[in-house]
Amino acid sequence: MWESLNLKDVVALARDPYPSIRQWARDTGKKVVGSTIADVPEEVIYAFDLLPVTILGTHKPLKKAPSHLPDNACSLARSNLELALSYEGDLFSGFVLPQVCDTTQHLSDIWRINFPDKFVVSYLAPRQADRPSARYWVKEEIERLIESLSAWTGKAVNDDALRRSIEIHNETRRLLAELYDIKRKNPGTITNKQLFSMMKLSLQVDKAEFNKSLRSIKEGIKPKKGKGYTDVVLVGITCDPPEIFDIFDELKLNIVGDTLVDGTRYLQGAPALNGNLIDALADRHFKRGFFSPIHDNVYKNFEEVKKLYKETKAKAVVYVHIEFCESQEYDLPDLKDMIKKEGIPMHVLDTEYQTTSLSHVLTRAQAFFESLKGGSL
């Protein structure tokens, strides 16, 4: 189903992958397990012959979520809950829900209470990353996830299945990184929207199949440099709705680096295959860039952004703020200050799931990049 997609198909599917996932589940008889973003080791779920799907909000209207989570809850959490409660809940046989912030902690509870008949487990990744106990805990949690999945499916997972799963995931990461590299150097070849749609979709569909599409997309590419692009670094957790990438494309911005959880952070830290696989998966947690703003504070975030900005020779940083994400909001004023002091032009883009009009985003971004070109920033 996802083996021979071209870029156009990918963009269309990334916007709403659920009908195709539904069809795929029917055709293969396999079960679908949903997660929200942040560090759930999907390789483990996949090794059980289940389809891990990262839920990244819905663009359909909010109906039920507001009665569970008030309007000052982060819009991603509300949107994810809505997707499950109103639109796609029946597609999932189970959920593995990570907890990172106060909102996700409650989100997991609400979710479990609303789906009493489904398999729902919490994945409790540590909210500290620098001490030995963090590593110990990640490993414990991976092992607990394996135990829970075994108990639920009645299957054991052996090393071969896990190795095979990691191989497939590493292949996806490698292909996406290569495509990113092509796009970075040749913005006229792949648009921002196309690249980030590939990233997003790879978090949602069967990777063994999708890798074939990625490979053929890569092979079919004729690099085009393009003209008049401004290189930028994208910073944040995730960037939605996808139409924001249209705005970037329209403004001829070339995203040359990012720190998104469903962007570069997803590509980092491919687990090694030659040792203990659980250890390798735990290592991955620490080999990736930290999950801003959960794992560390602004200094690291700033250092990473600065490094990326310099390495890529970008012209500006675009920070994607998810409306009502408290964790981001505690960091943002200081991060802005540090970036400003460093002389790096920064544009903060406020996003909200379920947004229908993006005209204000376009106007503000336009003004920012025009003044950037005029050198007045």
Added chain:
Amino acid sequence: MSDKLTSKQLSKKITDEYMEDAFHAHDNNKLVGYTTAISPVEIFVAHDIVPIYPENHAVANLTAKKGVELCSVVEGMGYTSHLCAYARSDLGYRKTGVTVTRGIPDPDLFLACNAQCFTLTKWFQVLARRGDLPVFVFDTPEHILDQKARKEIVKYCVLQLKELISFLEKVTKRKFDYDRLKEVMKYSAASSILYKKFLDMAQYKPSPISIFDALIGMAIAVYRRGTQECVDYYQTLCDEIQAKVDQGIGVLPKDQEKYRLYWENLPVWFKFSDHAKLLGSYGGVILTSLYVHAWSFDFDLNKDPLETLAENYVNRFSNSTIEDRADMAMELFKKYSMNGMIMFMNRSCKAVSFAVPTLKDVLTKRTGIPALVFESDMGDQRFYAESQVRTRIEAYFETLDRLGLAQKTAAA
């Protein structure tokens, strides 16, 4: 005349001495550690680090209606208006120095325990950046329902407490004294039992205390647990309340106590006494909440101190699942014979409030009692609509009356 101090006098004395100690910590070779109200402060106490709770200081300012002034300043600095009002008012205090107390001493280090909320970790990080100070995050994964996972969580937390001790040893260049910790634990265990006894006096009819007494009475448990004086304070308090019980003295006279109410969430600090009066005029008295019970620990002195600390801090209501919160609340409903509930959706505190809609559904179903839900903010008056709250309260009591839920003992 006895020269024994009353609980009120004792509380003042303990607080004054504590603040004196805090302000002169450096003169006495001690460090000041900022920590979260729910955190294993016993480790600080055992290591002679003076614990300071910016939340308490924030409460003083918010109760004195300084919220808008302080929060507005912070919004001008780029922080949004829907962050916790404790954090906002504290950052405002840092900027302006405005406070209704003598302020709080600056920190040397931080201990952020997630069992309360993740907000505090982020807030402490903001403060730490100002002085490039060390922050220790005590990460308490949610106390999920799976019993086996709970054991693992405790193990992870014990490991972290050991890391905390090494961290403190490094910062202070002093060896940690485990025997001293055992002693501190004895005081904490003893004061917790007495604190709980005090809260549980709300079982009596009429109740000798309301939640407003509990909120005042909890202060010492929050900032002085782990000391002998904390034990003495709760002994005095319990004796005083027992004397009221013996004389049949209630917050409301027995024949006027119609509604014994549960409160969900933190209080609206700047409406504290108004709410008590208003509810009293309808024969309502709020008896308790999960919030005030957050400091009634159940330390097991036969266990390794780090283990019993870990167990107790991970299982606080604020780190528990909604199912467990509902069970905890149900226990209170039964124990205190409550017949009404006020569920406050506090814009400031996402950590507590995002459970409220679900909790309300579960509790109303399980008790058969309707709930009054209202949204506002615990410290920022801009989010408080006086007339709306009054009307809702009035309507709520009318509903309870109509349903015949008033206590049988009440006057006709």
